[in-house]
Each structure stands twice: as structure tokens, then as C-alpha cells.
Amino acid sequence: MGEKHSNLWAPWRMEYIRSLADAYPDQPECFICDYLAHPEGDRANHVLQRTGRWIILMNLYPYTSGHLLLAPHMHTPDLHDLDDEALLDHARLTRDWIRVLTEALHCDGLNVGMNFGRCAGAGLPGHLHVHVVPRWNGDTNFMAVTGHTRVMPLSLDEMYDKLREGAQRLGLEGIP
């Protein structure tokens, strides 16, 4: 400790990147495409929503509790490959999940962001994805978050159920 964290949004930390890569040793191709192809595994894979063009899932190595990934169906690293409909869906889904996270977790704020390329911190550079990360006042680093009593010590499964219920309450479609 004692290290100053002036950047609140720091998913490019190497330990994070390594953990993400290590999480999928059997799927060097693309775990998002694998999840897309296997809807029967949605619960085990913590997939929260499927729409015509996007899939929403929980990050197995969350920066904070409730860290989500939004990914288009198309396996591409390039935002230019998405058509206007897909981009509009992205905006809608970001709006919807910000609301789910805020209501379910009572977060004080959120980060929404994309990393392009490994040098920019993308753990899966081939398939673009959007991070949605709930934030709480004072959670200036990961230790502060996990060590803080206000943050619910939920397992991934418990968090999945909580967010899934929140999404159903708001009437979102395509919830597994």
C-alpha cells in the first residue's frame, strides 16, 4: 500500500491481463465466440443477456464486483466492422446495464470503456468488448474495494443471480 492510484480506471494492469488470459487456457481462439455458440452453458458461463447482435457476460476476474463485458456477435477487433444498428444496440445495452447495476448494487458511479489491442490492455484483442464497471466512493484501488465492508462479498454465482433478477425486473429481453 502507500502507492498512489490517481487512475481509477486501471484494467490495463498486468496482473489483470494475465489473469484474463490464464482464465481460458483451453480456449485460445475466443471465449466470447465459444459462449455465443453454446447458449446451454449460459448460466455456467455467467451470460446475462443475449440480443440479436450482442452478448452480455460477467467478467470472471472483475475489477470491481459486478464488472460486465458487452460484446458484439461479430468476432472483430475493429469498431468499423459494426453497422449502425449494432452500434445503436451498444448504446441501448450500455444504458440498460448501467441502470441494472445502479439499482441492484447501489453503486455511486460507473466506468464504461474499451481497450483496443494488447498494448492498450485488451485481454482478448481479437473480439472487441466493452467494460462496464460499477464504482463506489473511495474504491480507488482493488484492495480498497475488496477490503471495504460496504462492498457485498458475493460470489460470481450470487452476483449473477442478483443482476439477472435486476434485469428481469427492468423487463430486459433475452435474459437466459
Ligand SMILES: [Zn+2]
Ligand atoms: Zn470471438
